Amino acid sequence: MIPVEFDYVRAGSVDDAVSTLRERGEDAKVLAGGQSLISILRLRLAYPDVLVDVSRIDEMRGVREDGDRLVIGAATTHDEVLRDPLVRTHCPVIAEVTQTVADPAVRHRGTFGGSIAHADPAGDLPALALALDASMEVAGSGGRRTVSASEFFVDYLQTAIQPAEVLVSVSVPKLGAGWGHRYEKFHRVAHAWALVGVVAAVRRSDGSIDEARIGMVNMGPTPIRARAVEQALTGASSAAAVSDAAGSAAEGANPSSDMHASAEFRSHLARVLTRRAVAAAAGL
DSSP states (O other): OOOOOOEEEEOSSHHHHHHHHHHHGGGEEEESSOTTHHHHHHTTSOOOSEEEEOTTOGGGSSEEEETTEEEEETTOBHHHHHHOHHHHHHOHHHHHHHTTSSOHHHHHHSBHHHHHHHTOTTSHHHHHHHHTTOEEEEEETTEEEEEEHHHHEEETTEESOOTTOEEEEEEEEOOOTTEEEEEEEEOSSTTOOOSEEEEEEEEEETTEEEEEEEEEESSSSSOEEOHHHHHHHTTOOSHHHHHHHHTTTTTTOOOOOOSSOOHHHHHHHHHHHHHHHHHHHHTO
C-alpha cells in the first residue's frame, strides 16, 4: 500500500526540528531510522502532513561519556551503538540487547532513540532502558527536560514526549566492576518480536548478589521492572535462591493473550527466562 502524500523537512538542528513540530502541530511526525514509522505509513495507520527528519542532526548522533554515565544520541543507529567501544567497555549489556534487535538491515537503519520513543512493549530496548534507570533528554519549545525511564513509558505505544517535542538523547549509568548481565529472549522464529524477554544486570560481591536490575519485555502494555524479584535476589548466593526469587517474575505484570501465546504461557516464560538470565548474569 502507498502512504498518503506528505511534506518532508530535514532538520539541521534540534531547534529546527522543534520549530517545525511546533508550527505543524499534531500532523507532524519525527523521522529518524523510520523502521517503525514507514510500516505504519504504508498501512495508512498514520496520516502525517509532514515528516521531520532528524537523522542528520549531529547532536543526536554518537555516544559520549558524562561522568559516571554514557549519553547515547537518539538518532544513533543500533549498529553504531552495539559496536561503540564506550558501550562495550562501560555498559556491555546494551550491546548484548541491541544485537538481538530485528536483523542486520534494520539495525543499520533503525535508531536507539527511535525504538525507545516508539515504546512498543514487545521491543527489546524499552525494557533495557527501564532496567538501567535510564533518563531521556527531551527538547521542546519550552526548553529541555529530563524524564526518568520510570515516568517515560506511559501506556501502550505512548510516552511522556509531547507533540511538539523530540527525544534528543538517552543517558544510562556505567556498570563497573562486579556487574554481570544477560538477555534472554523467547521468540518462535529468528528476528521476530519476543513473546517474552528478560534483561538482567546483577552486581555481586563476596559470592552473593548485592543488587539486581531486571526489565521484562511483552509482559504488559509498557515495559515492566520486576521489583519483587530484584528485592528477593538481595543476598542470594545459590542457583536455588535465584530460582525461588524468579518465581515472582510475573507479579504485578499484565501480559496479554493473543494468537501467539496465552497470558498464562507468558507468565510461565517470564519466570523461566528470569531464572536463566539472573543465573547467567550472576555466574551461578
